[in-house]
Amino acid sequence: MTRQPLTSQVPVAATAVPASILGRLLATEGTLAPAVLRATLALVMFPHGAQKALGWFGGYGWNGTMGFLTGQIGMPGLAAAGVILLEFLGPLLLLAGLGTRAVALGFVGLMLGAIATVHAPFGLFMNWSGTQAGEGFEYHLLVIGMALALVLTGGGRWSFDRRLVGDRART
Numbered sequence: 001m002t003r004q005p006l007t008s009q010v011p012v013a014a015t016a017v018p019a020s021i022l023g024r025l026l027a028t029e030g031t032l033a034p035a036v037l038r039a040t041l042a043l044v045m046f047p048h049g050a051q052k053a054l055g056w057f058g059g060y061g062w063n064g065t066m067g068f069l070t071g072q073i074g075m076p077g078l079a080a081a082g083v084i085l086l087e088f089l090g091p092l093l094l095l096a097g098l099g100t101r102a103v104a105l106g107f108v109g110l111m112l113g114a115i116a117t118v119h120a121p122f123g124l125f126m127n128w129s130g131t132q133a134g135e136g137f138e139y140h141l142l143v144i145g146m147a148l149a150l151v152l153t154g155g156g157r158w159s160f161d162r163r164l165v166g167d168r169a170r171t
Contacts, residue, residue, distance in 0.1 A: 025101055026161040027154060034149070034156025038100060041146045042091035045107065049088030073117055086110060094150075097159020104150035111140040111147070 028034065051059020060068065062084065069080035087110065090103045119137040127135050155161040 023165050026099075026165045028100070028156055028159060028162050028165075029153070030157045030162060031153070032157050034100070034153045035097070035158050037146050037150055037153075038094045038097055038155060038159070041104075041107070041143065041150070042094040044143070045087060045094075046091035049084070049086075049091060052084045053088035083110060083113075097155035097161050100155035100159060100161050101151050104147040107147040108144050108151070111143045115140050 047057045050056040052065040053062055055061030055064070059065070065084055066077070066080050069075045069083060070077055073080075075083070086103075086106045090106060093099050093103045115137045119135055119140060122132055122134040122136045124138050124141075125132075125136040126138055
């Protein structure tokens, strides 16, 4: 009796589906525009995440931000921690081009949440003159636009996503 290798005993359909989903999630063309978007969005978002997670750039750090998000905003603790981690680690992942679509989609949700819970009452414009009671949501719309472009295109040139699945467009 000849024994077959263990890998041949696993049904093909059981292994093909996750690989296909992961492949579609990571697939991207080798164009430069998504790389520029990734770098720019990472550069803009990292200081905000560092404020929340580490207290850098005049921020309140982990405890202060958790207190604000759970106390004043009323967010559950796990969701508040997720927001901080997304804003802090997300830009690093974007810079590397690793999980670009997932991180970008997270940023879309984050910005929609920020608009809905804090910024909508202040209108579109940011508080450039210091005369408003708070900040508008124009910044958030720009982040949403950049992030949606990355959701559609993937990480582009110089991304780990591309290295993992090769040079191909999402189908």
